[in-house]
Amino acid sequence: SSCVSESTSQGFKSKVRCVVTDRCASNMKAEVGFHEARPEWMPLGLYCQIHASATCHTKVYKLHDRLVSGMISFSLSLRTGTGMRSFRRVVREMLLERVCILRGSASRTSQDYRLACLNLYLTRGPHRRVRLAILMALANGDWRRSERWEIYLPVFSEDPSAQALDELIDRLVWALLPSPPPTWPRHRWTGSDVACDCIGLLQAFLYLGADAYQRWMAVFHKSTGVEIDATADVGAALSGCTDLAIMPELGEGHTVARVGLPSADQNARRRTVGLEFVVGGDIDKLPMIRITMEPLRNLLHGMFEMRSSVWEALQQQQQIIADVEPRSRKYRLVQAAIGDLERACSDATFKLLDSPSSWLPVHPSQ
Numbered sequence: 001s002s003c004v005s006e007s008t009s010q011g012f013k014s015k016v017r018c019v020v021t022d023r024c025a026s027n028m029k030a031e032v033g034f035h036e037a038r039p040e041w042m043p044l045g046l047y048c049q050i051h052a053s054a055t056c057h058t059k060v061y062k063l064h065d066r067l068v069s070g071m072i073s074f075s076l077s078l079r080t081g082t083g084m085r086s087f088r089r090v091v092r093e094m095l096l097e098r099v100c101i102l103r104g105s106a107s108r109t110s111q112d113y114r115l116a117c118l119n120l121y122l123t124r125g126p127h128r129r130v131r132l133a134i135l136m137a138l139a140n141g142d143w144r145r146s147e148r149w150e151i152y153l154p155v156f157s158e159d160p161s162a163q164a165l166d167e168l169i170d171r172l173v174w175a176l177l178p179s180p181p182p183t184w185p186r187h188r189w190t191g192s193d194v195a196c197d198c199i200g201l202l203q204a205f206l207y208l209g210a211d212a213y214q215r216w217m218a219v220f221h222k223s224t225g226v227e228i229d230a231t232a233d234v235g236a237a238l239s240g241c242t243d244l245a246i247m248p249e250l251g252e253g254h255t256v257a258r259v260g261l262p263s264a265d266q267n268a269r270r271r272t273v274g275l276e277f278v279v280g281g282d283i284d285k286l287p288m289i290r291i292t293m294e295p296l297r298n299l300l301h302g303m304f305e306m307r308s309s310v311w312e313a314l315q316q317q318q319q320i321i322a323d324v325e326p327r328s329r330k331y332r333l334v335q336a337a338i339g340d341l342e343r344a345c346s347d348a349t350f351k352l353l354d355s356p357s358s359w360l361p362v363h364p365s366q
Contacts, residue, residue, distance in 0.1 A: 018044040022051040050303045054189040070277025073270040075181040080267050084180045090216045095169050100148040103155045110142035116360035121201035134175040146207040200286040210278045287361040295348035302341040
């Protein structure tokens with residue numbers, strides 16, 4: 001069947017059937033059948049650029065499947081019960097232990113590293129501007145020093161009181177963890193950057209992502225009988241632990257009756273994989289993965305935006321006000337033929353090879 005009636009199409013000397021599909025071979029075989037049924041229509045098949053770009057996105061991350069699985073388990077392990085509340089409490093305790101009040105300002109290299117991390121991990125999301133202001137004010141020291149949290153104050157200012165320091169820590173914990181870390185959406189073409197940003201920002205700031213998770217695991221499994229020093233190498237102690245399947249708040253052998261809730265074994269598996277993600281060093285690879293995939297992410301975002309109804313409505317508005325102000329509206333076909341999105345993606349990719357500043361968010365130890 002066709003949306004154009006046969007009587008209407010007969011009035012044209014040449015007729016073209018243009019289709020846009022993915023690269024599945026069965027699609028083109030089907031088009032051959034359509035052409036045999038209607039030989040007067042000339043077939044024109046185009047491959048979908050979004051499918052091609054999304055396939056590249058998926059294939060690249062498939063090379064780091066262990067890292068993706070670790071991020072998913074890291075996120076899901078904090079979404080059970082009071083996991084996120086206790087994790088925030090651990091982060092708060094570590095910040096209180098590491099706080100160091102200084103006078104003056106941080107070094108230029110530390111400022112460059114901090115700004116590069118903020119520009120990479122804090123470019124979108126709810127409350128972005130408020131979080132950015134808090135981090136710029138309260139985390140204005142050297143993020144690369146995991147042993148202390150530096151707060152630089154004016155030279156002649158007084159040290160904050162204990163109550164004021166508690167309030168500052170509460171605000172900083174909220175800026176770092178306003179919500180549980182988003183889960184990596186394997187079933188979608190977008191959303192991987194949001195999942196990277198939350199964990200990556202926490203790890204970039206004083207290595208809190210790895211250190212806090214290991215201490216949280218020690219506190220979480222304290223009731224299982226595993227003797228672990230919360231300040232020692234928790235990863236080495238828990239890596240050989242065999243009773244991680246016990247969920248302290250439920251007890252051994254307890255099953256979850258409510259439909260849709262993960263079982264105790266599933267929760268224990270997520271905590272184990274999340275710990276391997278932290279202890280094995282995969283969490284330190286996040287900035288490199290995030291930086292290298294940013295050009296392709298921008299390409300996919302631009303393609304989805306250009307093919308949305310919002311983009312078309314905006315162009316129609318430009319056409320309506322063209323009589324008042326000379327503005328030219330854009331058309332999808334023309335924009336696709338120009339190839340600005342693809343050119344920007346390739347330019348950004350080559351820039352990664354020539355510009356050392358692109359790699360500033362990567363910790364010097366990596």
